[in-house]
Amino acid sequence: MEYSVLKGTHDVIKDEADAYSAIESLLTTCATNYGFREFRTPIIEKTELFVRTSGESSDIVRKEMYDFKDKGDRNISLRPEVTAGTIRAMINAKLFAIQDFPIKAYYVGPNFRYERPQQGRFRQFNQFGVESVGSDSYINDVEVIVLGFTALKMLGFKNLKFKINTLGDLESRKKYKEALVSYFSKYIDNMCFDCKERINLNPLRILDCKVESDIEIIKGAPKLKDYLNQKSTERFENVLKLLKENEIDYEVDDTLVRGLDYYSETVFEFHYISDLGKNYGAIGAGGHYSELVEQLGGPKVSGVGFACGIERLYSILADNNNLPEINSIDVYVMTMKPDFNEAAFGLVTSLRNCGFSADMNVENSSFSSMFKKAERRNTKLAIIIGQNEIENSVVQLKNLHTKEQFEVKLDDLTDKIDEILEEFEDHDHHHHHEQQE
């Protein structure tokens, strides 16, 4: 093989690409139903944009960004996430001047992080996400959560475990950080290298440490909830209450802090556990941000976002045999001899013009292999043309699912195809319905 794909990248083709499209279209349809509009922002941005928003101390910025200088000596990065670019776009388009809040955006597209690939994790990966910006109302937090919950359910993730926490507002967090620093400074000499860095860069992230001996120390650390001010506490209570009213089961997890610095108040994650009990971890996550918009030059307003990785969703759905149906074509026209190929091509063209998806064989071979070709294309109907059919202006129309075959006059063909395809759709709907129950 002359060239292989780069580490952490992959070609998405055929069935997998169909599945990606299906997943993305379900997510975007859902977002549209919730009143979100699509934002397509560039894949490259100034490096500074991500450093500013994700935080200098975040792992994403410190070791995972694809950054480079362009020919004009500008520092550019491939985006590691889409929130920053989306907010930037809102500001550039002066959407905040109209004050029709919240501004609701959704996006789908590639992101890049330089990290070690694993199952469902890539260096170039696609994310779907939403941002609801401009209003501080806790209802927006809940709306985004309900959207995420609903969308993931519709995709076939049934046993979702929804974890939520609050990081409090800037004031609460500042007090809490001070408390953490004074607590951990007593033990820091015995803690891991990363924690020694974190205590200065971002003490909150020590709570995320997985080193066993550190975990013991962390257990005794002050709790954020004891440092929340009245406002943050009430806000969080309102979020929880509204979630309950909308039948979202939650689990408050006070160790939940997110890797990006811009979050404040509500943060959340959707975890998935399969029917067989396998825990896939977080398949979607998000949170509220209060300073991000102002930080990027916009007004002092807050927002809330949610994102999930398409590759991860796909890999879990595939793992559980729960992929959306792949595309099929309506009609496959087959002939045994090249003599009839031109007639077949004429027929295929007219079927396509009538709006059917149709294909034909050009390389004539045995019936056995032609039916296999039709099957590989996931075809619903086959049309067989031979000498008798040409002479009598008819075709043999075969339902590849039931294996029933009819002789149909050319004049009646499209009606008959419509009729049979309708049966297919009824069947599909029924099937789909069963799956959802």
Next chain:
RNA sequence: GCGAAUGUGGUGAAGUGGUUAACAUUCCUGGCUGUGAACCAGGCACUCGUGGGUUCGAUUCCCAUCAUUCGCCCCA
């Protein structure tokens, strides 16, 4: 960035320091068939991931590299 395993045809997978790389399956071609079958005959690795080294000789040994998978870190 750290640790471990793997890399032989479309797929699964044997194998050896020495002429034609076993087997299974898929696929393709030809024969016979107006219908996804059966049967017969034949074909499909001339870089055994890539590059280098050891050797008279390497797919088999050594090194590097690339890729995949798993764990850690982190995250979607």
